[in-house]
Amino acid sequence: MRRWFFALFALAPAVVAAHEIPSPSAIDAELARVMRDTGAKGLAIAVIDEGRPVHVAAHGVRNASGDPLQVDTIMYGASLTKAVFAYTVMRQVEAGRFTLDTSIADMLPRPLPSYASKDIANRYADWTALDERWRRLTPRIVLTHATGFANFGFLEPDEKLHFHFDPGSRYAYSGDGLNTLQFAMExxxxxxxxxxxxxxxxxxxxxxxxxxxxxxxxxxxxxxxxEQGKVEPHDERSKVRAAGSMDTTIADFAKFAAAFVRGDGLTRESRAEMVRPQLAITTRSQFPTLQAELPADERRKDLAAGLGVVVFDGPQGRGFFKGGHNETTGNTWVCVERRRRCVAILSNDVRSEAGFPQLVRFVLGDTGVPFEWEYGTR
Structure with missing residues (x-):
């Protein structure tokens, strides 16, 4: 099945002429329109062209007192953390600490299910119910969201992680999958x-x-x-979590996005591995995470898991993206490889997400980024 999928994935759509990125004033006007239409209180944007930030801006307010949102305001990165973690993992692979296909069993001094919650000062998840399939877990399987876990163990009836499918066999988003790899590394x-x-x-x-x-x-x-317009205070996260504990600013994340699309800090081979289609995505949407797979003839042929990002082929060629979300946060990061272009959006108002597809299209043109798959039914 994978050989069939990747053969089709290679047949990318014909690449259209590059869209011209609008002027900063035009981008800001469109961003203001999105805020009016969605009711969002704050929105920040970074635009990357030829691997360099060409526009970084913040609009609206950062709190109920009306203090302005600025490019150096601390904002919650949410699941954009996962892409940063994947980048960090690749640097450890390059350093020879382990490989992408090293079993977690070879990283840990004792079996994963033996680490009961009481044994872990900085609790990650509860693995005590796992069967022997835990030995199949590898960094590659974790970073392609193919562990077989639910998004988080606390969502399970017994609040323990379980395998819902064989590791490596299909995509299903799992934050606790990444937290498990963090635990093995540490x-x-x-x-x-x-x-x-x-x-x-x-x-x-x-x-x-x-x-x-x-x-x-x-x-x-x-x-x-x-969603109801209720303000919530910023969460001062006291523990490092690979799945989503990052605080950042739009000015800082612009630097990461630009460095990543340029390939800074990694070898050419490692960076290419991160944005290579690793695993077919076989569900109608990303959420809910454990939904049934689509029949083969209904699956998207332009969509696959990379390492820490989702890879797609569209009118402008190969691209990748990563989102971030919680009850009061909406973030997205979309890049197209051609001309090394990206747009990153951070918002402290989840209502802004409704305007992301049009805003990204306004800046980058038609990329083919699969927002309808990304959002689904959370």
Whole structure:
């Protein structure tokens, strides 16, 4: 089946003439329109062209007091954290700490299910109900969301992780999958994920980004608005979580997006591996995560899991994207390889998500990014 899928994936649509990126003033006007139409309180955007930020802006307010949202305001990165974690994992692979196909069983000093919650000072998940299939888990399987886990173990009736399918056999989004790999790296390999991501941020000049709360963030941070327009305070996350604990700013994330699309910090081969179609995506939408697979003739042929990102083929050729969401946060990051172009959007108001497809299209043109698959039914 995979040989059939990847043969079809290689038959990308004919690439159309490149869309011209609008002027900064036109982008800001469109962003203001999206805010009016959706009722969003705050929205920030970064545009990358030829691997360089060409426009970074923030509009609206960051809290109920009406303080302005600024390009250096701390905003919740949500699941954009997963792409940063995947990038960090690839650097560890390059350093020879493990390979993408190393079994977690070879990383840990004892079996994963033996780590009961009481044994873990910094709790990640509850693996005590897992069967022997846990030994099949690898970094590649984790980063392509093919662990077989639910999104989070606390969603299970017994609040323990279970295998819903064989690891590596299909895509189903799992935050606790990434947290499991973090645990194996930290417990088995002695790799401090928080420190390694901080090293990445330092190298890229991302001075206001961290996977754990910093006191210096308090002076300029964004609270969030939910679907009902209720404001919620910013969560000061006290533990590093590969699945989604990153705080960042639009100015900082622009630096990461630009570095990633240029290939900075990785070998050419590692960067290509991250955005290569690794695993067919076989569901109608990303959420709910454990939905049934579509019949073969109804599956999208232009969509696959990369490592920490989703890869697609569209009118402008190969692209990739990653979203981030919670009750008061809407984020997206979309790139097309041609001319190394990206748009990153951070919002502290989840209502803004309704305007993301049009805003991305306005900036980048028709990319083919599958927003309808991304959002689905959460």
């Amino acid at each position: 417990t088995g390999e002695g790799i401090d994920v928080g420190a390694e991501t901080s090293r990445v941020f330092s190298e890229l000049g991302m001075t206001r980004t961290s996977l754990i709360w910093r006191d210096d963030f308090a002076g300029n941070l964004a609270d969030g608005w939910d």
